[in-house]
Structures are given as C-alpha cells and as structure tokens.
Amino acid sequence: MKRKSYSKINLTLDIIKKREDGYHELKTIMLPLELHDEMEFTINNSGKTIIETIIGPKIENNENIIYKTVELMRSLNKFNEGINVKINKHIPLQSGLGGGSSNAATTINVVNELLQLDLKYKDKLCIAKQVGADVPFFLTNKTAIVEGIGEKVTPIKSIKAQVLLVKPKEGINTKKAYEMYGFVGGDHGNFDEVIEAYNKDDLSSLGERVYNSLERAAFKIESNIEILKNELLKENCEVVLMSGSGSTIFVMSKNIDKINQLKEKYQNKGYQTITTEVKYEKRK
Numbered sequence: 001m002k003r004k005s006y007s008k009i010n011l012t013l014d015i016i017k018k019r020e021d022g023y024h025e026l027k028t029i030m031l032p033l034e035l036h037d038e039m040e041f042t043i044n045n046s047g048k049t050i051i052e053t054i055i056g057p058k059i060e061n062n063e064n065i066i067y068k069t070v071e072l073m074r075s076l077n078k079f080n081e082g083i084n085v086k087i088n089k090h091i092p093l094q095s096g097l098g099g100g101s102s103n104a105a106t107t108i109n110v111v112n113e114l115l116q117l118d119l120k121y122k123d124k125l126c127i128a129k130q131v132g133a134d135v136p137f138f139l140t141n142k143t144a145i146v147e148g149i150g151e152k153v154t155p156i157k158s159i160k161a162q163v164l165l166v167k168p169k170e171g172i173n174t175k176k177a178y179e180m181y182g183f184v185g186g187d188h189g190n191f192d193e194v195i196e197a198y199n200k201d202d203l204s205s206l207g208e209r210v211y212n213s214l215e216r217a218a219f220k221i222e223s224n225i226e227i228l229k230n231e232l233l234k235e236n237c238e239v240v241l242m243s244g245s246g247s248t249i250f251v252m253s254k255n256i257d258k259i260n261q262l263k264e265k266y267q268n269k270g271y272q273t274i275t276t277e278v279k280y281e282k283r284k
Contacts, residue, residue: 001114004036005087005106006141006279007097008134009163009243009250011206012194015186015213023133023149024178026213027191029156029198030098030134032141032279033163037089037103041110044082049074056089065100069107069131076127077117092272094171096244098138104131105138125151134244142281145195158280159201162259164251165243165274166232166266170222177217177245184220186213203238203252210241218246225249228271235262252278 011029018024037056044050049070051061061067070083085107091099108127112119119127121139128135133150145154189211197205219226225242229249232240239252253259259275267273 001042001110002038002040003106003110005039005091005099005102006138007033007035007091007099007102007276008137009033009097009165009241009248010212011198011239011241011252012189012191012210013212013214013244014188014191015181018182019149024181025148026133026150027145027147029143029194030137030146031143031159032138033097033276034279035091035097035165035274035276037087037091037099039088039103039106039110040084040086041107041114042084043114044084046082047080048082049085050082051085051087054086054088056087057093065104065131066107069104069127070111072130073108073111073117073127077115077119079115079117081115083111083114092167092171092248092274094173095165095167095248096172096242096246097165097248098134098244101132101134102138102141104128104135105141108135109139141279143278157199158282159198159278160280161203161252161254161278162256163276163278164253164259164262164266165248165272165276166228166251166262167248167272167274168222168224168228169270169272170224170247172218172221172225172246174245176221177214180217180220181214184216186216187211188213203254207237207239207252210239212242214245215242218242222247232262232266237262
C-alpha cells in the first residue's frame with residue numbers, strides 16, 4: 001500500500017500551561033500542506049519491522065518514530081506479521097513541519113488497513129496520543145484547532161493560500177524547545193482574534209495577529225532563526241511565522257509570483273526553500 005504523508009504548519013501556537021505530568025497544554029491552528037513524504041507498506045514473513053529510507057537521512061530503529069509506532073501497535077493488537085516500510089523523505093527533519101508525526105499517523109492508518117485490525121478512530125487516537133502530540137491531528141489530516149496535549153482535534157474550514165517554507169541549516173529539537181520555554185517564556189496573543197481573521201479569509205489581518213509561544217525559545221537556541229524571520233518580515237508578505245518548535249519560518253500569501261520570487265532569493269542566500277500550498281478541502 002502506498003500513501004502520501006503530509007506536512008503541516010501552525011498558524012498560531014499558544015502554550016496554555018505546563019501540567020503536573022510535565023506535558024504542556026496548547027492551543028493551535030494546524031493547516032495541512034501539500035508537501036509530503038511517500039510511504040509504501042507491505043507484509044513480510046520475518047515478523048520484524050523493516051524500514052528502508054530510499055530518499056532522505058536514515059534513522060536507526062531505536063529513534064525511528066515509524067518503528068516505534070508499528071511496535072506499539074504490535075504490543076497492543078498482538079499481531080505477528082512483519083511490516084516493511086519504504087519511505088521517500090521530502091519533509092525536512094527538525095523543521096516544525098510535523099514530518100515524523102505525520103509518518104506515525106500514516107503508519108497507524110495503513111497498518112490498521114493492511115492487517116485488517118478493524119481499529120475505530122478512538123482506538124487509533126489512543127495509539128496516536130502515546131506516540132506524539134501532533135500525531136492525532138494527522139490521523140484525519142484536515143485543518144483544525146488542536147488543544148490539550150494534541151488529542152482534542154476540532155476541524156475548521158480550509159483556506160486557499162500559497163506557502164513558502166524557509167529553513168535554516170540548523171534544526172530544533174522539540175524537547176529542547178519546550179525546555180528552553182521553561183526558562184525564557186513566550187509570547188501570547190488573542191486566539192479569538194486570530195480565528196476571526198482566519199474565518200474572514202483576511203491574510204493581512206491574520207498576519208498582524210498570529211503568534212507562536214515557542215519562537216522566543218527557538219530564537220534563544222538558534223539566533224539565525226530570528227534573523228531569518230526579521231528578514232522575511234521586511235518582504236511585506238501577509239503572514240510570516242515560525243511553524244511548531246522550528247526551525248522553519250513560513251510565508252503565506254495569495255500572490256504566487258511573490259512566493260516564487262522569495263523562494264529564489266532565499267535559496268540564493270543558502271536557506272532550504274520549498275514552495276507548496278495549503279491542502280484545501282471544501283467543506284460539505
């Protein structure tokens with residue numbers, strides 16, 4: 001079975017509080033992007049999970065979220081079949097674009113189908129919550145408000161927009177970003193105003209209101225990210241913000257020519273640049 005494993009951006013990320021168990025409660029708007037990894041799943045007779053990276057960096061099993069997801073499903077559902085996973089990685093690592101979480105969610109959905117486990121959404125959600133905070137969102141991969149520790153996913157309307165992703169060479173480890181947040185804090189805005197501007201499809205108004213509570217922490221870890229964001233803010237685009245825990249800064253615009261112009265400009269400056277668009281789905 002072949003599947004696309006999509007990326008995301010956070011159009012505002014607000015850290016509400018740190019819980020007693022150490023997890024942070026958040027409130028964020030997640031937009032799926034057309035940028036995706038390609039995954040292929042087959043059954044093998046070895047009883048083992050075998051992951052082959054065709055394009056992109058190889059990650060050892062003990063650190064590989066796909067491997068961990070399959071083995072968690074194996075322990076919970078008691079299957080003996082081996083699973084082969086081939087992956088073409090196009091979503092950058094440590095970028096704040098959710099590549100690993102998306103791969104995990106795709107794995108949950110496909111292994112369920114491949115082995116006919118008959119897992120309902122609540123069963124898959126239970127697995128997803130154990131794997132990572134962004135994984136529940138990717139189970140359905142629709143634009144949504146995400147709350148709690150990622151388990152509360154409320155779909156909202158999609159918007160059409162072009163997106164430029166600009167990533168410095170440095171990546172950001174999510175755990176380290178949250179640890180740094182504990183020391184330096186972060187910005188908090190008015191989430192309701194963000195939603196109001198979003199619902200009006202007013203990117204200019206949206207750009208004046210969006211915020212990311214993890215930016216200050218990421219900037220402290222890698223100052224180049226702050227330099228990049230400040231440069232992009234001078235380009236007079238509608239929305240400029242860091243996605244997730246970084247290190248990607250994204251630009252949203254309705255103007256494809258502007259997006260393409262900036263892609264070339266920042267690529268020439270040595271940044272990794274990717275043009276994509278919001279994965280639009282018309283609500284029924």
